[in-house]
Amino acid sequence: MRITAFRALLADEFGAPLAETIAHDHVFGALGGRTVEQALDAGIPAKEIWRVVCEVFEVPPERR
Structure with missing residues (x-):
């Protein structure tokens, strides 16, 4: 998945x-205690x- 997608x-x-707040401020334990932005910078794939994000915020499976 591309970062733009x-x-x-x-x-x-x-x-x-x-979305901006989540990306910059929310720390995800499953991402090693990183924010979305930090995880992207660390090279974690966007799909992962x-x-x-979907698990933590309980996004319904049909929108994942």
Whole structure:
């Protein structure tokens, strides 16, 4: 998954303002205590990050 596609999914699911907050401020234990931005910078694949975000925020399976 490309990072641009990941960002579009995040914005579509949560709305642009909340997506930005999630990406910059929410720390995910499953990402090694990183935010989305830190995980991307660390080279974690966007698809893996998306799975973690979906699990944590209980995104329904049909929108994952």
